[in-house]
Amino acid sequence: MDSVRGQGGIQMLLTAEQDGQQIVNNARNSKMACLRQAKEGADRELQLYRTNMEAEHQKKIADDPINVKRLEEETDTKIKNLKESASKVQSDIVGMLIKYVTRVKI
Numbered sequence: 001m002d003s004v005r006g007q008g009g010i011q012m013l014l015t016a017e018q019d020g021q022q023i024v025n026n027a028r029n030s031k032m033a034c035l036r037q038a039k040e041g042a043d044r045e046l047q048l049y050r051t052n053m054e055a056e057h058q059k060k061i062a063d064d065p066i067n068v069k070r071l072e073e074e075t076d077t078k079i080k081n082l083k084e085s086a087s088k089v090q091s092d093i094v095g096m097l098i099k100y101v102t103r104v105k106i
Helices: 002-063 065-102
Strands: none
Touching: 002 065
16 A cells, blocks of 8 residues: 555655746746847847938038048048058068977977
């Protein structure tokens, strides 16, 4: 009689464990669905914000052609300065690279 009751108790424990596992899995799936939905909502908001900011930027550029011209001039000046700086140190860099490439370490 005790073995029958023991078998029934074990079966109840197994059933309870399966039910618990199912509850945990359902909660995990629900959590993942909520996270996925939140991410999609955030992505939509981000895209909307990006679109609005881009439209505002384009409007400012269209409204102020002087500002665009000034920015282009500044960019060209910076590019020119970078090219000049690079040409000044180019020979030093090439020498340094050749030195490290041709040096034999033992």
